[in-house]
Amino acid sequence: MGAFYCSVCKQTTFSGKSHIFGKSHQGRLRVVLLKFLEKVKEARRMLKKPQVETFDCTQHNQKFWCYCCELEVDRNVTDGNMAVLYAGLIEHMATQEHRKSTHKFWWENKADQKLKDKFFFSNEEIDRFKAEVEKALGTFVEKEDDFIKQEAEFIRNQEKHRQEFLKSLTEVCLPRMQWQYPRIKFTGLLFCFYI
Ligand SMILES: [Zn+2]
Ligand SMILES: [Zn+2]
Known part of the structure; x- marks a missing residue:
């Protein structure tokens, strides 16, 4: 003891x-x-x-x-x-x-x-596990590639949309604001805001 x-x-x-x-x-x-x-x-x-x-x-x-x-x-x-x-x-x-x-x-x-x-x-279980991991890694990488492509496409579309929006704002707002300035300036800004 x-x-x-x-x-x-x-x-x-x-x-x-x-x-x-x-x-x-x-x-x-x-x-x-x-x-x-x-x-x-x-x-x-x-x-x-x-x-x-x-x-x-x-x-x-x-x-x-x-x-x-x-x-x-x-x-x-x-x-x-x-x-x-x-x-x-x-x-x-x-x-x-x-x-x-x-x-x-x-x-x-x-x-x-x-x-x-x-x-x-067991060793057999480990061998099978390794083979399954290899497959799972392949699928994961493919999915990641697709996701990255989709993200890139989304960002390109967002950028295009932003450029178009800015262009339409410049076309619509600038002539009005310059032309009717100063009395209608405020209405012009509101118009931009609601587009
Ligand atoms: Zn104990
Ligand atoms: Zn242990």
Whole structure:
């Protein structure tokens, strides 16, 4: 018996390793694993249909805490322009290091064996995921190109419209204002305003 720091309960106990068999530790462990599993499930949904988004530093820099490795890992993968959601988490959970730490964590904490396999991604899953990401990136780039073309067209049309509008204002307003100045000047301005 001696001082033992429990990273799940985030406290030092003096009951030694017998702490891990206690109700409070096992209860806390269940909560931690269920929360962790929620994130892994979300990631698993991305395997068949990866989501690519335009990178936004306020949204895509999230980290997640891996209890097994006691390590903070990037949740997404990004090149600064695009972000592939949950790709960081998926890649991490397919590494040998994560696999080893998970076995150790389960053994040390006497966690439910039935849950363990849910915290890994196999090499086959990773290969399929990579192939799907490649497709998703291709579609994303095409969509971005179309969007940029549409935006450019919109800006050109706006500019054309603005030029035509200015031209019509000059043609309509200037002769009136000069011709009837000063008495009708105010009416001339109002006329411009209502065009
Ligand atoms: Zn504990
Ligand atoms: Zn890990």
